[in-house]
Amino acid sequence: MTVAAATSIDLAPQANIQLKLLEEASLARFIELVRHPAINPHLPFAPDFPESQAREMMSVSANPQSGCYAWMMVAQQDLREVGVITAMPVFHAGCLQLGYWVDAACQGRGYATLAVRMACALAFEHLGMARVQAQVVPENTASARVLQKAGFEREGRLKASHRLNDALYDTDLYAKVAA
Amino acid sequence: MSLSARKLQPALELVPYEPSHRVALELQLSDARVSDWLPFAHPPERAEIDHMLGEVGQEAKGGFQFWMAEDRNRPQAGFIGAIGMQATGYRHLAQLFYWVLPDFQCCGYGTEMVRLLRETLLDDWGYARAQALVAPDNHASIRVLEKAGFEREGLLRRYFIRKFANPDDLMDVYMYATVKE
Numbered sequence: 460m461t462v463a464a465a466t467s468i469d470l471a472p473q474a475n476i477q478l479k480l481l482e483e484a485s486l487a488r489f490i491e492l493v494r495h496p497a498i499n500p501h502l503p504f505a506p507d508f509p510e511s512q513a514r515e516m517m518s519v520s521a522n523p524q525s526g527c528y529a530w531m532m533v534a535q536q537d538l539r540e541v542g543v544i545t546a547m548p549v550f551h552a553g554c555l556q557l558g559y560w561v562d563a564a565c566q567g568r569g570y571a572t573l574a575v576r577m578a579c580a581l582a583f584e585h586l587g588m589a590r591v592q593a594q595v596v597p598e599n600t601a602s603a604r605v606l607q608k609a610g611f612e613r614e615g616r617l618k619a620s621h622r623l624n625d626a627l628y629d630t631d632l633y634a635k636v637a638a
Numbered sequence: 639m640s641l642s643a644r645k646l647q648p649a650l651e652l653v654p655y656e657p658s659h660r661v662a663l664e665l666q667l668s669d670a671r672v673s674d675w676l677p678f679a680h681p682p683e684r685a686e687i688d689h690m691l692g693e694v695g696q697e698a699k700g701g702f703q704f705w706m707a708e709d710r711n712r713p714q715a716g717f718i719g720a721i722g723m724q725a726t727g728y729r730h731l732a733q734l735f736y737w738v739l740p741d742f743q744c745c746g747y748g749t750e751m752v753r754l755l756r757e758t759l760l761d762d763w764g765y766a767r768a769q770a771l772v773a774p775d776n777h778a779s780i781r782v783l784e785k786a787g788f789e790r791e792g793l794l795r796r797y798f799i800r801k802f803a804n805p806d807d808l809m810d811v812y813m814y815a816t817v818k819e
Contacts, residue, residue, distance in 0.1 A: 503728070551799050553808055589808045590796045615792015619767040619817040622728045627766050632813075636796045 476573050478530040478544065478581075481517045485531045488540045489513055497563040501599065503623060516545075526552065532561065532574045541565040544574045546582070546591075553589035555582045559605070566601070575609040583637045590637070594621060594630035606633040648712075650750045652705035652721060655691070659706050662717050663687065671740045675776055677802045686802055690722075701725025707738075707751050718742040721751045723759065723768075731767040732759050736782075748782035756786060760818045769815040771798055780812070788814040 481489055493499065493508045504512070520529040532542040542561035549556040557578055561571050575593075582588035593611065595602040603613075611633040619627040655663070667673050667682040678686050691704075704722040709715060719738035726733055734755060738748045752770075759765040770788065772779045784790075796808040 550797065551808070552805065553799075554797065589806070614794055615813060617769075617791055617813065618789075618815055620727065620731065620815075622730045622766070627730065632792060632794070634795060 475535050476541070476570055476577075477533045477535060478574060478577050479533050479540075481520050481529040481531060481543075483517070485540055486510070486513055486517060489517075489529070489531065489543060492540075492543050492560065492562060495563065498560050501596075501623075502558075502560060503621075526555075528578075530574070530578070532559075532570050534565070534570070539565075541570050542574065544571075544578055546578055549592070553587075555586070555588050555591045557591060557593045559593075559602075571602075571605045572608045575605055575611075579609065579635060588637065590634055592632060592634040594632055596621065596628050597631055603631065603633070609635070611635045648745060648747060648750060649710040650747065650754060651708050651710050652751065652754060653708060653717075655704040655706055655720075659717070660687075660691075662706065663691075663720065666717065666720060666737070666739060669739060672737045675773065675779065676735075676737065677799050679801060679803050683803075689802075701729060701732075705755075707747065709742075709747070715742070718747055719751060721755055723755060725765075727767075730765060731769060732765050734768055734770045736770075743778065746785075748779070749785040752782055752786040752788075756788075756816060760816070765818070767815055767817045769813060771811040771813060773798075773809065774812055780814075783814045786816070788816045790814055 479485065490508060490510060490513050493502060493504050494506060499506050516529050519525045519527045526548040528546045530544050531540045532544060534541050542559065542565065544557060544559040546555045546557050548554060557575060559571050559574055579591050582591045593606055594617070595606065597616070612635070614632045614634055616629055616631050618629050621628040621630045664682070664687060667678055667687065670680050673680045673682060702722070702724045705720065706717045707719045707721060708717050719736065719742065721734065721736035723732045723734050734752060736748060736751055756768050759768050770783055772783060774793070791813045793810055794813050795810050798809050798811040799805050800807045800809045
């Protein structure tokens, strides 16, 4: 699979989700998931996340040169788009940072863990990444559990490393390195 | 005749980088004891320095700034080191890098440089966090950071490019940081 062809990831055929690169048909659902009142406070996006910003993320994601990706998590069972996972390079080209969120009504079903695993497989096996990382606020134990289950290790707590709505938060840095 | 020790009183000054400093900068980076700890080749490739300097001054774009360090009480010494920073995150955190020429190490210059930039960033420029990455065996640099009030937050695996020439060779580094009170 080439990077350019990574419009849909089906690395684990038995899995109950698929990752589908953000495209026009999913844009409205993507915006809905970003603006969702139960999710939005945790995301680095405004509550009235504008469509223009969603379109920009879509076009950046469609350009393999950017190294940035936004995928919809699609449940295989009913093809419902249950969440989003994003990836962008940090600090150097060999390191990818993940962000993910799942519709409040669909949480607790292991979708995020599966999506993180799939993104890691893509990063290590197809994109040649040396390291995949994610930052979570310590209170978000559900998110930390996702990372632990996906084989990430906590490397440390980074003080005042996350800014959200003009407030600063510490984050725990989790990472997984290539075998 | 009696000999009395004259206490060294450094008066460190950080001079914003300008093109006339290029020769001095190249000279600093040509010292293997400096470049060994940096991702530059030895001797540094012209293009590597160009690449670093290409981002100087583009504050709005990369948030990259760079200073040459001198001691006003030792004007004949020339520049004794250099320090730079790059804004990251949502431009609320700054990553520092620095070096002191071997002849001027052990005089506290490194600590003074880092302390000065830390104060400027956090107290004057409104940054929330200053951070630096350091190799676990770079004991001198670790001492500088700790004396300047930075704390070790963790070991980041395969996070740093050892040499630009070989981007696949990634090394583990400590993350040190200090935040605004």
